[in-house]
Amino acid sequence: MIFRPSDFHFPDDPARLYPDTPGRRWVLEIGFGDGRFWPHHARTFPEAPNYLGVELSGVSLLKAHRRLKAAGLSNAVLTKMPAEVLVREVLPDQTLDAVIVNFPDPWPKAGHEEHRLLRAPFFEVMARRLKPGGAVQLTTDHDEYFEFACAQAAASGVMRVELTGPPPAALETKYALKWRDLGLGAHHARFVPLHSGALPAAPPRTFAPYPEENAAVPHAVLTLPASFAPQDFQKVTARSPQPRGEGWTVVLLDLYATLRRDGWTALAHVVEGELTQEVLVGITARGDGTHLVRLARFGGPIITPGVKAAVGSVTEWLEAQGAVVVHRGY
Numbered sequence: 001m002i003f004r005p006s007d008f009h010f011p012d013d014p015a016r017l018y019p020d021t022p023g024r025r026w027v028l029e030i031g032f033g034d035g036r037f038w039p040h041h042a043r044t045f046p047e048a049p050n051y052l053g054v055e056l057s058g059v060s061l062l063k064a065h066r067r068l069k070a071a072g073l074s075n076a077v078l079t080k081m082p083a084e085v086l087v088r089e090v091l092p093d094q095t096l097d098a099v100i101v102n103f104p105d106p107w108p109k110a111g112h113e114e115h116r117l118l119r120a121p122f123f124e125v126m127a128r129r130l131k132p133g134g135a136v137q138l139t140t141d142h143d144e145y146f147e148f149a150c151a152q153a154a155a156s157g158v159m160r161v162e163l164t165g166p167p168p169a170a171l172e173t174k175y176a177l178k179w180r181d182l183g184l185g186a187h188h189a190r191f192v193p194l195h196s197g198a199l200p201a202a203p204p205r206t207f208a209p210y211p212e213e214n215a216a217v218p219h220a221v222l223t224l225p226a227s228f229a230p231q232d233f234q235k236v237t238a239r240s241p242q243p244r245g246e247g248w249t250v251v252l253l254d255l256y257a258t259l260r261r262d263g264w265t266a267l268a269h270v271v272e273g274e275l276t277q278e279v280l281v282g283i284t285a286r287g288d289g290t291h292l293v294r295l296a297r298f299g300g301p302i303i304t305p306g307v308k309a310a311v312g313s314v315t316e317w318l319e320a321q322g323a324v325v326v327h328r329g330y
């Protein structure tokens, strides 16, 4: 099954994701490519574990979906989003049995290490998400990235590195075959969390699905000046005070008049770390003469601090045009 990012809860519950196969082992694969690993590997278990696959490429998502369906693997959830967002915001603590990373993009150029997935912050989150006995399993042809990942795991202070042979299925992926044809071998490591027993409390999640109750959708109520009729809109950029990577950037790109009702729609681009969302914010007339500024459900937005800030940016832009805010709900 393909899940849009907004189909998840933050954090989610494996029993909700796999209602027909509760209690089975849970495996996450990051960057599954065309999906060859899982049909091979799932066969090595008496009953196929629940599978969660995350990819950045939409083409790969569709190819892998077809492959898993053909293999009859129905307890599989595939999604397209940055793995960093999925592991940080969606996965609950101590629920994963294994995390598979086969032939990750190596980012070989000097100065590009910050783009690599297997860095100390990733291991710190994974140490929380794995069950006791679970492990992150890396297979790669890339000598330098392999050493880098092992050093980062050790530097994280939360993982032990075990060097073993790769599972046979990891040598059947598209990239494994590509490197094998070139005569290259593959390295494999298991990164095993050191923790045993209770972990210190995790910081609260700040992401949420689009709420069912109207009142909980980020919004504001305001009175527009009688003369309000925007003919011209200049792009607006707002940034959170937090340092890069932790905060958000909101760019209000455009404003459109709606034809059906007395109102407008703002198009906003929201960037928060690895997550980028395009969202619509409606400005709609209400019966009492005020206007409602409200995040639209269209496009399945995830409610994040940046998305709330987008509603705030639209509201502040309207204030700069003379609107008087009656209520802020963002």
Ligand SMILES: C[S@@+](CC[C@H](N)C(=O)[O-])C[C@H]1O[C@@H](n2cnc3c(N)ncnc32)[C@H](O)[C@@H]1O
Residues within 6 Å of the ligand: 030, 031, 032, 033, 034, 054, 055, 056, 057, 060, 081, 082, 083, 084, 101, 102, 103, 104, 105, 117, 173, 174, 175, 176
């Ligand atoms: C070199 S390919 C390997 C694909 C597959 N594992 C294989 O062995 O054939 C790396 C894959 O990781 C995906 N990827 C890269 N960064 C990612 C991220 N941050 N989150 C999820 N997927 C990512 C890419 O889209 C690409 O499909």
